[in-house]
Amino acid sequence: xxxxxxxxxxxxxxxxxxxxxxADQRAPRDGSFIEKLGTFNPLxxxxxxxxxxxxxxxxxxWLAKGAQPTERLQKMLSGLGLCAAPVIHDQPKKSAPKAKAxxxxxxxxxxxxxxxxxxxxxxxxxxxxxxx
Numbered sequence: 001x002x003x004x005x006x007x008x009x010x011x012x013x014x015x016x017x018x019x020x021x022x023a024d025q026r027a028p029r030d031g032s033f034i035e036k037l038g039t040f041n042p043l044x045x046x047x048x049x050x051x052x053x054x055x056x057x058x059x060x061x062w063l064a065k066g067a068q069p070t071e072r073l074q075k076m077l078s079g080l081g082l083c084a085a086p087v088i089h090d091q092p093k094k095s096a097p098k099a100k101a102x103x104x105x106x107x108x109x110x111x112x113x114x115x116x117x118x119x120x121x122x123x124x125x126x127x128x129x130x131x132x
Contacts, residue, residue, distance in 0.1 A: 002068070003034065003062065003068070005021070005022050006021065006070045007021075007070070016043070017039070018039065020038040021033035021034070056080070074086045
């Protein structure tokens with residue numbers, strides 16, 4: 001049996017509230033779970049004490065037993081120092097800008113740079129002329 005530490009959704013429509021649970025990997029998201037480890041309320045501000053409530057000892061024991069946290073929970077737990085941060089993969093090449101878009105962006109930057117240099121040259125000439 002493979003155990004996951006994951007979020008189980010509760011709350012009403014557009015008002016999510018999550019239980020952090022240790023559950024069998026094959027169990028449905030909101031189905032049966034082995035043990036409740038805490039709660040997560042995403043509607044509260046990030047600095048609010050009740051946003052993430054965890055029983056740290058239970059989480060540590062489940063991690064020691066080999067339970068794998070989901071990527072979202074791994075991110076939260078790494079903030080508390082309970083596990084390593086997840087590896088974030090680079091964006092795929094498919095979503096990268098194409099050659100024409102890159103060329104247009106470079107032209108735009110060059111024009112902006114040339115305009116800034118011209119403005120700087122004009123202001124330095126005017127200060128020299130006024131100094132004489």
